[in-house]
Amino acid sequence: MQTLLQNAIIVDATSPDPRPGNILIEGGLIRDLNAKTPSSTCQIIDVKGRTVIPGLIDCHVHVVASMMDIAANAQLPAATAVLRTIPILKGMIERGFTTVRDLGGATHSLAEAVAQGLTPGPRLFTCGKALSKTGGHSDARPRYDTHDPNRWSTNFGALGRIADGVEEVRLACRQQLREGASFIKVMGNGGVASPTDPVAWMGYSVAEMNAAVEEALDAKTYVAAHLYTAEGIVRAVECGVHSLEHCNLIDPPAARFAAQGNAVAVPTLVTYEALAEDGPALGLPRASIAKIENVRKAGIESLSILRDAGVTIAFGTDLLGPTHVRQCEEFSIRARVLPAEEILASATTVAAKLVGMEGRLGVIVEGAIADLLVVNGSPLDDITILANPKKNLLLVIKEGVIHHFQSL
DSSP, X not given: OEEEEEEEEEOOTTOSSOEEEEEEEETTEEEESBOOSOXXXXXXXXXXXXXXXXXXXXXXXXXXXXSSOHHHHHTSOHXXXXXXXXXXXXXXXXXXXXXXXXXXXXXXXXXHHHHTTSSOOOEEEEOOSEEEOTTSTTOOOOTTOOSOTTTTTTSTTOOEEEOOHHHHHHHHHHHHHHTXXXXXXXXXXXXXXXXXXXXXXXXXXXXXXXXXXXXXXXXXXXXXXXXXXXXXXXXXXXXXXXXXXXXXXXXXXXXXXXXXXXXXXXXXXXXXXXXXXXXXXXXXXXXXXXXXXXXXXXXXXXXXXXXXXXXXXXXXXXXXXXXXXXXXXXXXXXXXXXXXXXXXXXXXXXXXXXXXXXXTBSSOOTTSBOOEEEESSOTTTOGGGGGOHHHHEXXXXXXXXXXXXXXX
16 A cells, blocks of 8 residues: 655655655555655645655653553553553543653553554554662652562552662663663662652662663663663763763753763653643642752753753653643753753654664654654644644544544
């Protein structure tokens, strides 16, 4: 089956200039950008001079997090947790995200189910459960709960698990990788959504983090770490962590060190807006609400610090529960600081490299996977058009298959 997007204006982060084209799709791939005479059986869609961009990639999501209270989410019955995940996946692809990297919770089997077409959703790259020390960001127990911290960790709705000490960390990494993880996620600082760990706490010792990095490298992949503080970021980069999540409290020296280490930063600013504005009404525990403001205020400044230091920045959102619908707001937040072309790259070419799909996703070239969006306007002129998908997103194609179509 062939599909032709006729009369398109092609925009991607590989070129500053839009270019006209007729995009021929066949077998899930982009076959030709200047197709002239398609076959008689070809499906022709005249996009009437509108912009075609690559499918978007969100490098920090939690698709199984249907509740803002992550402890309650972990206790959901498996069938309930799975069914609550389906509309989250569907919403993401309808917002133009054809690929996402899940930073804790989603299983490899869920990625396979989406790939098999059992539910609509973005292509998934997963780490399994995020790893944390006792009392760290994956320990969702209230302060006086002395039960086994891992009693819910094998549940579908659990985002993380506890592993203490070098040998437990090694074993946990090996288990996650055996179960199909594309990379390893560790908690390098305290966090907002967990009850007993101040944000500035260090998540893992040097020895524990080194063990995780060694196991990931042996499996030909990398470690992503939840991080806020400059101290935590420096420790992580020294240990060889590649993907630095959040980074709200980074400072210029730490940013320069991260750039020298060729690390990638994945800011997730929209989640702090959502936690602050929606969290109390959606069940975010009071202990978590008290932690929000410091990291929220520092988030915008962190973008400037990262950019000035030359750190590669990927796109992420990190939303929980009903706030998943705010995913595209990240574009408007970043637009306060960063130029449009860098924001587009963060959600396409940069993100594709981070998920190991450089040249195959995030670009519009012959031979690439046919993940394509038709939009009103050009994101190189105004990136905030992507923040309003209901108005501006007209067509979503993932691997040659139409998933969302408004009237053109």
